[in-house]
Amino acid sequence: MLPQSGVPGARRSATLHLVVALLMLPVGSRGDGVSLAGTWRFQLDRADVGIGQKWQERSLSDTVILPGSLPAQGIGDPVTMGTKWIGKIVDQSWFTAPEYAPYRRPGNLKVPFWLQPEKYYAGAAWYQRDIEVPAAWRDRRVVLRLERPHWETRVWVDGRFVGTNNALATPHEHDVGPLAPGPHRLTVRVDNRMIIDVGENSHSVSDHTQGNWNGIVGRIELVATAPAWIDELRIDPRVAARSVRVSGRVGGTNLPSAVRLEVELGAGQASPSASAAVDPATGRFETTLVLGAAAAWWDEFTPVLHRLTASLPSGEGRSATFGLREIGTQGTQFLLNGRKLFVRGTLDCGGYPRTGHPPTEVAEWKRIIGIVKAHGLNLIRFHSWCPPEAAFVAADELGFYFQVEASTWPNSSTTLGDGKPIDAWLYAETDRLLRAYGNHPSFVLMAAGNEPGGRKHGAYLSKWVAHYRAEDSRRLFTSAAGWPELPENQWHITPKPRIQAWGAGLKSRINAQPPETRTDYREFIGARAVPVVSHEIGQWCVYPNFAEMPKYTGYLKPRNFEIFRDTLRAHGLEEQAAAFLQASGKLQTLCYKEDIESALRTPGMGGFELLDLHDFPGQGTALVGVLDAFWEEKGYVTPAEFSRFCGPTVPLARLDRRVFSTAETLEATLEVAHFGPEPLAATAAIWKLVSAAGAIVAHGRLPARSIPVDNGVVLGGVRISLAELPAPARYRLVVGLEGMAAENDWDVWVYPEARDTDVPSGVLVVNELNPRARAALAAGGRVLLLIPPERVRPAGKDPVLLGFSSIFWNTAWTRRQAPTTLGILCDPRHPALADFPTDAWSNWQWWYLVSRAGAMMLDGLPATTRPIVQVIDDWVTARKLGLIFEAKVGQGRLLVCSIDLGNGVADSLVARQLRHSLLRYLAGEHFAPAVEVGEDVVARLMTP
Numbered sequence: 001m002l003p004q005s006g007v008p009g010a011r012r013s014a015t016l017h018l019v020v021a022l023l024m025l026p027v028g029s030r031g032d033g034v035s036l037a038g039t040w041r042f043q044l045d046r047a048d049v050g051i052g053q054k055w056q057e058r059s060l061s062d063t064v065i066l067p068g069s070l071p072a073q074g075i076g077d078p079v080t081m082g083t084k085w086i087g088k089i090v091d092q093s094w095f096t097a098p099e100y101a102p103y104r105r106p107g108n109l110k111v112p113f114w115l116q117p118e119k120y121y122a123g124a125a126w127y128q129r130d131i132e133v134p135a136a137w138r139d140r141r142v143v144l145r146l147e148r149p150h151w152e153t154r155v156w157v158d159g160r161f162v163g164t165n166n167a168l169a170t171p172h173e174h175d176v177g178p179l180a181p182g183p184h185r186l187t188v189r190v191d192n193r194m195i196i197d198v199g200e201n202s203h204s205v206s207d208h209t210q211g212n213w214n215g216i217v218g219r220i221e222l223v224a225t226a227p228a229w230i231d232e233l234r235i236d237p238r239v240a241a242r243s244v245r246v247s248g249r250v251g252g253t254n255l256p257s258a259v260r261l262e263v264e265l266g267a268g269q270a271s272p273s274a275s276a277a278v279d280p281a282t283g284r285f286e287t288t289l290v291l292g293a294a295a296a297w298w299d300e301f302t303p304v305l306h307r308l309t310a311s312l313p314s315g316e317g318r319s320a321t322f323g324l325r326e327i328g329t330q331g332t333q334f335l336l337n338g339r340k341l342f343v344r345g346t347l348d349c350g351g352y353p354r355t356g357h358p359p360t361e362v363a364e365w366k367r368i369i370g371i372v373k374a375h376g377l378n379l380i381r382f383h384s385w386c387p388p389e390a391a392f393v394a395a396d397e398l399g400f401y402f403q404v405e406a407s408t409w410p411n412s413s414t415t416l417g418d419g420k421p422i423d424a425w426l427y428a429e430t431d432r433l434l435r436a437y438g439n440h441p442s443f444v445l446m447a448a449g450n451e452p453g454g455r456k457h458g459a460y461l462s463k464w465v466a467h468y469r470a471e472d473s474r475r476l477f478t479s480a481a482g483w484p485e486l487p488e489n490q491w492h493i494t495p496k497p498r499i500q501a502w503g504a505g506l507k508s509r510i511n512a513q514p515p516e517t518r519t520d521y522r523e524f525i526g527a528r529a530v531p532v533v534s535h536e537i538g539q540w541c542v543y544p545n546f547a548e549m550p551k552y553t554g555y556l557k558p559r560n561f562e563i564f565r566d567t568l569r570a571h572g573l574e575e576q577a578a579a580f581l582q583a584s585g586k587l588q589t590l591c592y593k594e595d596i597e598s599a600l601r602t603p604g605m606g607g608f609e610l611l612d613l614h615d616f617p618g619q620g621t622a623l624v625g626v627l628d629a630f631w632e633e634k635g636y637v638t639p640a641e642f643s644r645f646c647g648p649t650v651p652l653a654r655l656d657r658r659v660f661s662t663a664e665t666l667e668a669t670l671e672v673a674h675f676g677p678e679p680l681a682a683t684a685a686i687w688k689l690v691s692a693a694g695a696i697v698a699h700g701r702l703p704a705r706s707i708p709v710d711n712g713v714v715l716g717g718v719r720i721s722l723a724e725l726p727a728p729a730r731y732r733l734v735v736g737l738e739g740m741a742a743e744n745d746w747d748v749w750v751y752p753e754a755r756d757t758d759v760p761s762g763v764l765v766v767n768e769l770n771p772r773a774r775a776a777l778a779a780g781g782r783v784l785l786l787i788p789p790e791r792v793r794p795a796g797k798d799p800v801l802l803g804f805s806s807i808f809w810n811t812a813w814t815r816r817q818a819p820t821t822l823g824i825l826c827d828p829r830h831p832a833l834a835d836f837p838t839d840a841w842s843n844w845q846w847w848y849l850v851s852r853a854g855a856m857m858l859d860g861l862p863a864t865t866r867p868i869v870q871v872i873d874d875w876v877t878a879r880k881l882g883l884i885f886e887a888k889v890g891q892g893r894l895l896v897c898s899i900d901l902g903n904g905v906a907d908s909l910v911a912r913q914l915r916h917s918l919l920r921y922l923a924g925e926h927f928a929p930a931v932e933v934g935e936d937v938v939a940r941l942m943t944p
Contacts, residue, residue, distance in 0.1 A: 032137075032140075032223065032224045032225075033145070033221045033222065033223040033224070034221060034222055035219070035220065035221050036066070036129065036131075036186075036220040036221055036222060037066060037067055037220055038065070038066070038129075039063050039064075039065060039129075040063065040064055040065075040066050040127045040128060040129045041059060041060040041061070041062065041063055041127070041128040041129060042060055042062045042063055042064035042125065042126065042127050042128070043055065043060040043061055043062055043125070043126050044075070044121065044123070044124075044125050044126075045123060045124035045125060045126055045189070046123060048123065048124055050124060050126055050189065051154075051189070054159070055126050055187070055189075056126075056128075056156035056159050056161075056185075056187040056189075057159045059128070060126055060127075060128045060187075064127065066127060066215070066216050066220055067147075067215075067216055067217045067218055067219070067220055067360075068215055068216075068217065069150070069213040069214065069215030069217060069355075069356060069357055070119070070121055070125060070213065070214045070215050071117050071118065071119050071120065071121070071211070071213050071214075071356060071555045072213075072215075072355065072356055072554065072555050074118070074119060074555070075119060075121065076117075076119030076120050076121035076214075077119060077120055077121055078119065079116060079117065079118070079119070079120055083120050084120075084122065084207075085207045113560060113618070113619070113620050113621055113812060113813075114207065114208050114209075114560060114617055114618035114619070114620075114621060115211075115351075115353055115552070115556040115557065115558060115559070115560065115617045115618070116556070116557050116559040116560070117211060117356070117555050117556055117557075118555045118557060119555065120212075121192075121214055122192055122193050122212055122214070123191065123192070123193060123214070124189055124190070124191045124193075125189070125190050125191075125192075125214050125215075126187060126188070126189050126190075127187070127188045127189075127190065127216070128185065128186065128187045128188070129185075129186055130183055130184070130185055130186070131183070131184050131185075131186050131222070132182060132183050132184070133179045133180065133181050133182060133184060134181060135181045137179065137181065137224045138178075138180070138181055139178055139227070140178065140224040140225060140226060140227070141175070141176075141177060141178060141224065141225045141226070141227060141229065141252065142176040142177065142178065142179050142222055142223070142224050143173055143174065143175055143176060143222070143223045143224075143225065144162070144172075144173070144174040144176055144186070144188075144221075144222055144223075145171055145172075145173050145174075145219065145220070145221050145222070145223055146171060146172040146173075146174075146188070146216050146218075146220055147171045147216075147217065147218025147219040147220065147360060147388060147389070148171070148216065148217045148218040148357070148358070148360060148388055149165075149172050149188075149190050149215070149216045150190070150192050150205075150212075150213050150214060150215060150216075150217075150357070151166065151168060151190070151191060151192050151193075151195050151205065152164065152165070152166045152190070152191045152192075152195040153165050153166075153172045153174070153188055153189065153190055153191075153216075154188070154189040154191075155174040155176075155186075155187070155188050155189075156185075156186075156187040157176055157179065157184055157185070157186055157187075158184050158185050159185070159187075162174045162175070162176055163175070166195050166196060166425070167429060167432050168198070168204045168205070168385070168386075168407040168429065169204070169385065169386035169406070169407050169429065169432070169433055169436075170386075170429075170432040170433060170435075170436040170437075171218075171219075171389075171436065176222075188216070190214055190215065190216060191214075192205075192212055192213065192214040196421050196422055196425045197413055197414040197420065197421070197422055198384075198407055198408045198409070198410065198414065198422060198425075198449075199384070199408055199409035199410045199411060199412055199413060199414050199449070200412050200413045201384075201409050201411075201412055201619075202384040202385070202407060202408055202409040202410075202449070202450075203349045203350040203351075203383050203384045203385045203409070204350065204384060204385035204386075204407035204408075205407075206618070207618070208349075208351075208616075208617070208618025208619050209349045209350040209351035209352075209616070209617065209618050211356050211357075211556065213356055213357055215357075217355075217357050217360055218360035218388055218389075218390075219360070225252075225316060226252070226312070226314045226315075226316040227252045227253050227254060228250055228251070228252035228253060228254055228255055228256060228312060228314065228316065229250070229251055229252055229312075229316050229318075230248060230249075230250055230251075230259070230310050230312065230316065230317065230318040231248070231249045231250065231251035231252075231283070232247075232248040232249040232435065233246075233248040233308075233310050233318050233320050233439075234246070234247045234248055234435075234438065234439065235308055235320060235322045235439045236473065236474060237322065237323070237324045237325060237326060237441075237474070238288075238326070239297060239324055239325060239326040239337050239338070240338075241290070242290070242291045242292060242293060242295045242324065243288055243289060243290045243291055244263070244288070244289050244291065244308070244322070244324070245286065245287075245288050245289075246261055246274075246276065246286065246287055246288070246289055246308065246310070247284070247285065247286040247287075248284070248285055248286075248310060248318075249282070249283045249284050249285070250278050250283040250285065250312065251283060252283075255278055255280055255283055256278055256312050256313050256314070257277065257278055257280075258275045258276060258277050258278055258285075258313075259275065259276045259278060259285050259310050259311070259312060260273070260275055260310070260311040260312075260313075261273060261274050261275065261276060261287065261289055261308065261309070261310050261311075262308070262309050262311070263289060263291060263306055263307065263308045263309075264306065264307040264308075264309070265291065265292075265294075265295055265296075265306050266296065266304040266305045266306045266307075267294065267295070267296045267304055269291075269292060269294050269295065270292070272289055272290060272291055272292060273289075274287055274289050275287070289308075291306070291324065295324055296324065297323075297324045297325060297337050298323025298324055298325040298396075298399070298441045299325060299336055299337060299339075299399060299677075300378050300399040300400060300401065300648075301399060301676070301677040302399070302677070303323065303396065303397060303398060303399030303400075303441075304323065304324070305321050305322070305323055305396055305397065305441075306321070306322055306323070306324065307319060307320070307321050307322075308320055308321075308322060320439045321393075321396060321439070321440075322439045322440075322441060323396060323440075323441025323442075324441075325337055325441045326338075327341075327444045327445075327474075327475055327476055328476075329476070329490060329491065329530060329531055331529070331604065332525050332526075332528055332529070332530060332531050332532060332604040332605070332606060333531055333604055333605075333606060333710075334476075334491070334531050334606055334607070336444075339677075339678075339709055340675060340709045340710055341607075341675065342600075342605070342606070342607050342673065342675040342711065343378070343379050343401070343445075343533050343606060343607025343608065343609065344376060344377045344378050344379065344596075344607060344608065344646060344647075345377060345378070345379035345380065345381050345401075345403065345533070345607065345608065345609035345610065346372060346377050346379075346380060346381070346609065346610040346611075346612055346613035346614075347380070347381050347382075347383045347536070347609060347610065347611050347612045347613075347616075348368075348380050348381070348382050348383065348387070349383045349384075349385075349612070349616055349618075350382075350383075350385050351615075351616065351617050351618065351629055353551070353552055353554060353556045353558075353617065353629050353630065354551075354552075354553060354554045354630070355554055356554055356555055356556050358385075358387055358388060358391075359388075359390065359391075360388045360389075360390050361390055362390045362393050362394050364390070365387070365390050365391045365393070365394035365395070366394040366397070366398060367631070368394075368631050369394055369395055369398050369400050370398065371627070371631050371639070372400075372613060372631075373398065373400065374639035374640075374643065375613060375626075375639045375642045375643055375646060376639075376642060376643035376645075376646035376647030376648075376650075377610075377613065377646065378400065378401055378648075379400070379401040379402065379403060379444075379445075379607075379609070380395075380400070380401075380402055380403070381402075381403040381405075381445075381481065381609050382402065382403065382404050382405055383405065383450055383481065384405050384407060384408060384409040384449050384450040384481075385405065385407050386404045386405065386406070386407060386433055386437070387402075387404075389436070389437070392437050392440040392442055392443060393440075395440070395442030396440055396441055396442050400442055401442055401444045401445070402440075402442050402443050402444065402445070403444070403445035403446070403447065403481075403609070404433065404437070404443060404445070404446050404447075405446070405447045405448070405449050405450060405480075405481060406426055406429050406430050406433060406446075406447075406448050406449055407429055407449070408422065408426060408448065408449030408450070408452075409449055409450040409451060410422060410449060410452050410453060410454070410457070411450075411451050411452055411453030411454075412453070415452065415453050415454025415455075415456070415457060416448075416452050416454060416456070416457040416460045416461065417454060417455075417456030417457050417458075417459055417460030417461075418454060418456055423460065426448060426449075426464070427464070427467075430446075430448070430464075430468060433446075434468075434471070434472055438472060438474060438475075439474075443474075443475055444475050444476065445475060445476055445478070445491070446468070446475050446476070446477050446478075447477070447478050447479065447480050447481050447493065448461055448464055448465075448479060448480050449480050449481070450480060450481045450482060451480060451481060451482035451483065452479075452480045452483070452484075457480075457484070458479075458484050458486060461479035461480060461484065461486060462479070462486050462487070462488050464479070465477050465478065465479055465486060465488040465489060465490075466488045469488065469490065476490040476491055477489070477490055478490060478491050478492060478493055480493075481493050481535060481536075482494065482495060482535050482536070485528075489530060490530060491530050491531040491532070491533060491606055492528060492530060492531070492532050492533070493532075493533045493534075493535045493609070494532060494533075494534070494535050495534070495535040495536060496524060496534075497521035497524050497525070497532065497534045497598075497599070497602070497605070498534050498535075498536075498537040498538075498595060498598075498599075498608075499519075499537075499591075499594060499595050499598055500539075500805065500808055502808070502809075502814065502817075503814075503817065505801070505803075505808075505817050505818035505819070506801070506803050506818045506819065508805070510591065510594065510804065510805045511803040511804050511805050511818075511819065511851070514657060514659075514847065514848070515594075515657065515658045515659075515844040515847050516655055516656055516657050516658070517594070517597065517601075517652075517653060517654055517655045517658075517746060518654045518655065518656060519598060520598060520599075520601045520602040520603075520605075521534075521598070521599070521602045521605060522602055522603055522604070525602055525603070525604050525605050526604070531605075531606030531607070532605060532606050533606050533607045533608060533609055534599055534605075534607070534608040534609065535609060536609060536610075536611035537595045537596070537599070537608050537609065537610055537611065538591070538592050538595050538610045538611055538612070538624060539611045539612075539622070539624050539808050539809045540587075540588045540591040540592060540595075540624060540805065540806040540807075540808065541584070541588065541622065541623050541624055541806050541807040541808070541809070541810060541822060542581065542584045542585045542588045542623050542624075542625075542626075542634070542636075542806065542822070543577070543580040543581045543583075543584040543585075543623070543822055543872060543875060544561055544564050544565070544577075544581070544621075544623060544875050545581050545623075545628060545634050546561060546564075546565050546577050547578070548561075548628050548629075548630070548632075548634075549561050549562075549565075551628075551630055551632075560617075560621045564621075564875040564876070564878070565577070567875070567876070567877075567878040568875070568878045570878075571859060571878050571879060571880060572863045572880070573878060573880060576825070579825055579840075580822070580825065580872050581634065581635075581636070582635070582636050582840070582841070583822075583823055583824070583825040583840055583841035583842070583872060584806060584822035584823055584841070584872050585626070585634060585635075585636030585637065586636055586637075586823075586839065586841040586842070586843075587805075587806050587822065587823035587841055587842040588624075588626065588806050589626060589636065589637045589641075589642070590842070590843065590844070591805050591806055592610070592626070592642075593645045595608075595610075596608065596610075596645055596646050597645055597650075597652060600645075600650055600652060600673040600711055601652045601654065601671060601673065601711065601712065602711070602712070603710075603711060603712030604712070605711070611624060612624050612625050613625055613626060613627055613631075614626075614627035614628060614629060614630075614631050615627070615628050615629045616629075617629050619809075619810075619813045620809070620810040620811070620812030620813035620814075621810055621812070622809050622810050622813070623810070624809065626642060644743060644744050644745070645744055647742070648674070648675050648676045648677075649672065649673070649674045649675070649676050649737065649740065649742040650672065650673045650674075650742065650744055651670065651671075651672050651685065651715075651735040651736060651737060651742060651743065651744045652670070652671040652672060652673060652735075652744065653668045653669070653670055653671075653718075653733055653735055653744075653746055654668060654669040654670075654671065655667075655668050655733075655746065655748070658746070658747065658748050658749065658844045658845070659748070659749050659751070659844075659845055659848065659909055659910060660722055660748060660749070660750050660751070660909075661722070661727075661750070661751055661752070661753040661909055662722050662723055662725065662727050662750060662751070662752055662753050663722075663723065663753040664722055665719055665720065665721050665722065666689075666718070666719070666720040666722055666733070666748065667717065667718065667719050667720075668717065668718045668733060669714065669716075669717050669718075670685050670687065670702065670714070670715040670716055670717065670718060670735055671711075671712060671713055671714050671715060672685070672707060672711075672713050672715055672737065672742075673710075673711035673712075673713070674707050674708070674709060674710065674711070674713060675709055675710075675711070676709065678709070679706060679707060679708045679709055680706065680707040680737070680740075681706050682704045682705070682706065683704055683705065683706070683707050683737050683738060683739070683740070684701055684702055684703065684704040684705075684737070684738040685701070685702040685715040685716060685735060685736070685737060685738070686699070686700070686701050686702075686735070686736050686737075686738050687699065687700050687701075687702070687718055687733065687734065687735045687736075688700075688733075688734050689720055689731050689732070689733055689734075690731060690732045690734055690745075691726075691729060691731055692729060692730050692731070692837065697725055697731065698720045700718065701738070702715055702716035703716065704738075707737075718733075722750050725750050727750045727751055727752050728749070728750065728751045728752065728835065728836065728837050728913050729749070729750055729837055730747055730748070730749050730837045730843075730845075731747070731748050731749075731750060732745045732746065732747055732748075733745060733746045733748060747843055747844060749837070749844075749845045749909075749910070751909040751910070751912070751913050752913075755912050755913060755916045756916060757905060757906075757912055757915045757916050757919065758919075759784075759919060760919055760920070760922070760923035761923070762781070762782060762923060763782045763783075763784060763919060763922045763923055764776045764781060764782065764783045764784070765783075765784045765786060765919075766783065766784070766785055766786070767785070767786050767787065767788055767791075767902060768785075768787075768791075768942060769785060769935065769938055769939050769942070773785065774935060776892060777889045777890050777891070777892030777893075777894060777935070778890050778891060778892065779891065779892065780891040780892050780893075781892045781893075782892065782893050782895075782922050782923070782927060783889075783892060783893070783894050783895070784895050784897065784918065784919070784922055785894060785895070785896045785897070785938070786897050786898075786899075786900075786901055786902050787854070787856070787896065787897070787898045787941065787942055788854075788900065788902070789852060789853050789854035789898060789899070789900055790854070791854075791942050791943050792854030792855065792856055792898050792941065792942065792943075793856075793857065793940065793941055793942055793943050794857075794943075795855075795857040795877075795879060795881075796857075798816070798820075798877055799820075800820060800821060800854075800855040800857070800871070800873070800879075800881060801816065801818035801819050801820040801821070802818075802819055802820075802821055802850055802853060802854065802855045802871065803818055803819030803821070803850065803851075804819070804823075804842065804846065804847040804850050804851060805819060806819075806822050806823060807819060807820060807821070807822055807874060811874045811876055812876065820873070820874045820877075821855065821871050821872060821873060821874065821881070822872040822873075822874070823841055823842035823846075823871075823872055824841065824842050824846060824850070824869055824870060824871055824872070824883065825840060825841060825869075825870045825871075825872055826838060826840055826841075826867075826868060826869045826870065827840065827868070828840055830868055831921050831924070831926040831927075832868050832884065832886070832895070832917065832918055832921040832927075833868070833917055834917060834920070834921065835913065835916055835917035835920055836913055836914050836916075836917040845910050846910075848908050848909075848910035848911060849883070849899050849910060849911060849914065850883075850899075852899065852900040852908075852911070853883055853898055853899040853900065854898045855871040855873075855881040855882070855883065855898070856881065856882050856883070856885075856896070856898050856941050857879060857880075857881060857941070858879075858880040858881060858882050858885065858941075859879055859880050860937055860940065861880070861885070861887070861931070861933055861937060862931050862932070862933065864930075864931055865880070865885060865887070865931050865933075866885075867880075867881075867882030867883070867884060867885040868882075868884040868885055868886060869882060869883040869884040870882050870883075871883060882898075883897065883898055883899050884896070884897045884898075884899070884918070886927070886929040886931075887929050887931050887932065887933035887938070888929045888930070888931065888932045888933070889932070889933055889934070889935055889938065890935070893922075893927055893928070893929050894929070894933075894938065895918060895921070895922055895927070895929075896938065896941070897918065898941075899911070899914065901914060901915040901918070
């Protein structure tokens with residue numbers, strides 16, 4: 001006997017009387033239907049003996065609520081070191097790194113790499129209830145429809161085996177056949193083990209995001225149809241002709257000679273209708289239905305939907321909603337209804353922490369899609385999975401695009417093209433996807449899965465793409481997200497055109513090259529013949545938001561956040577968590593802006609897909625979103641701010657650099673990426689240079705011109721003399737389109753051409769704590785210790801790899817790929833920075849400083865020490881790091897800086913200005929450190 005697990009209604013009768021109520025069915029369903037939601041009898045089959053012992057012939061002993069999952073109802077095994085995914089982590093070689101030592105202690109069940117369920121079960125579970133078939137269903141065909149089981153289902157009625165289904169992305173439909181009126185026993189066995197090896201990291205099944213749950217969610221219903229029914233209904237729009245080709249199949253016996261077709265046009269037009277002859281041998285039918293010149297097209301700006309109903313003479317019918325739209329290509333660009341389309345996408349990896357499984361309600365999908373649209377994006381890529389019907393319904397209504405993948409990531413435990421079961425299953429799953437969701441206009445792009453591995457996947461995927469290109473022209477097909485680039489692909493999705501790649505580290509453009517806004521990918525795009533979508537751009541991390549922990553009200557708990565918070569507390573930095581989030585979030589946003597704009601300013605590019613607009617809670621905890629795992633804001637960037645550089649119409653400025661002297665002229669080429677509903681006639685660009693206080697110090701208007709739907713559209717040039725501007729100062733170059741809300745901006749810095757960096761009287765500058773410096777401190781002197789970056793003592797076995805950008809993905813899954821930091825945190829009002837304009841976080845001028853600096857390990861200093869310029873460490877190691885700090889040493893006052901402000905300062909306007917600001921501070925009345933530190937502590941910051 002299994003525990004009740006607190007399930008409401010336990011031990012109640014699980015008999016359902018079908019005569020209670022008939023339900024309105026979703027678009028695409030057929031026949032009369034009734035819900036089976038409620039209390040079911042239930043039993044776990046831990047030893048996998050249920051089939052052999054014929055559990056379908058006995059009454060199961062426990063109860064559970066369906067729709068629902070087992071872990072959400074507290075059913076499963078306690079998480080232990082023997083749990084599959086914990087054991088796998090412990091066995092990983094990279095897990096032996098020093099920073100993970102606390103998690104390797106025996107009995108420590110917190111794993112710092114993803115959300116952790118309270119209970120876990122992988123295996124067979126049996127669900128059962130009694131039903132009573134009404135007299136009205138006599139001689140009718142009965143179908144059991146399970147919207148989203150996880151994963152394989154087997155069904156029995158009265159002990160008679162009905163069938164099996166192993167679809168991951170589409171409803172499981174079991175044809176029960178005619179059932180005599182009266183009581184019957186329905187039994188369903190669900191097995192959530194790896195039925196077909198689709199890849200252990202596939203987000204359709206992995207523990208990283210939605211988790212490997214057992215259960216059935218969404219609609220659970222019995223549907224009754226006539227002996228002849230419409231089994232398939234497919235709609236192929238023809239935009240130019242404003243018509244649709246309608247095809248399908250009638251199933252069953254005594255097939256009618258024709259099917260009646262009728263369209264209800266969304267704009268309230270007259271309803272066209274037609275008849276289609278039915279082939280008596282196959283049941284197939286096909287015809288073309290002209291909708292009329294007034295039939296509206298569907299796209300992201302005008303998502304007009306139409307509804308087609310196919311009826312048999314018996315009254316049996318089936319309906320489908322569709323949009324009049326066509327997706328195609330023109331060279332390296334997408335076309336939607338003949339107009340150029342630029343993909344601005346993000347990912348959904350299936351992570352839904354409150355429920356543990358993807359939502360099946362239209363309202364929730366409308367919330368998510370509305371948030372994504374508010375950030376200027378127009379597409380969601382479903383990484384190695386496909387969402388339920390509700391997602392497509394919401395996207396159709398809101399005017400939004402989907403890239404769907406066939407539930408596979410075959411690069412770890414399985415590969416394609418090797419004759420394994422996945423080879424045949426992938427075709428079957430794709431067929432099911434296209435049949436279930438193919439009429440939805442939002443479904444525009446499809447890939448076989450994510451990042452395939454193996455030696456033979458290219459040949460396999462070539463055939464897969466060719467097959468489905470010939471089979472379905474309603475969408476575009478490509479081999480897989482990431483690679484390979486095959487001749488058969490209708491578009492490529494590749495990680496090469498982006499500013500940082502996996503493994504690039506400090507050699508990436510954002511870390512190795514001074515900041516500018518000119519670089520694009522035109523050479524890469526020009527070498528291709530089809531559109532290119534940049535794969536998984538971004539991956540910029542932000543500090544954990546511990547304030548979101550109370551949101552985890554479901555069975556998935558943020559044990560990873562608990563570990564990170566405890567580590568931060570152990571280092572005495574917990575009070576800075578909110579500041580770390582804000583500062584790293586501003587840097588993250590800045591990185592995403594350059595990533596996105598690099599794609600937008602590339603002529604002929606097809607688009608980009610972020611990884612990700614919201615956090616990915618698995619694979620090492622990838623806090624890469626400006627939104628949390630619940631698609632909710634974190635507080636450092638609003639949708640309106642994000643959409644300034646990400647939207648249908650985005651002004652762009654090409655700048656050679658972001659740092660200038662007062663002797664120079666700021667020059668910029670202004671462009672626009674415009675992918676709105678139509679070209680813009682006689683539109684002028686307006687620009688202004690704005691001070692930090694909001695004063696407009698220069699402005700102008702460029703001649704009006706027509707703007708096509710395209711990117712790389714040059715608007716004109718700007719030249720601004722900087723000689724009369726106050727400096728040092730930060731300014732914003734703001735560019736907009738006259739009469740439109742579209743506006744964008746870029747920070748630039750102006751420094752004096754000449755700046756005094758000589759050492760003031762009474763200040764000693766040294767590069768090591770030598771006898772002269774020690775004597776000065778003993779005598780009450782003022783000392784500036786400039787530690788050469790190469791002499792900063794490494795932080796034990798986990799070196800601090802300092803770079804300008806945020807952490808890429810995370811340090812765990814990338815084996816501590818550089819940088820391992822999240823930018824800087826400082827107080828702009830500190831008098832040491834009085835002559836160095838800065839925010840509290842990293843901005844582009846800091847590139848010139850952190851690229852020639854070493855982060856000091858300051859855990860050995862008194863707990864009250866707060867660096868003037870702090871480095872935000874990786875949340876796994878959570879150490880106190882700094883670039884500048886001050887201390888009282890003996891009778892003297894010491895300022896320590898590990899940025900190269902020595903001999904090479906003359907070649908950097910930024911470094912020169914910072915040196916000037918620090919020296920003025922040392923010589924002034926405000927230099928009065930409060931924290932006392934011993935000489936030996938300071939000395940240990942340097943290597944001998």
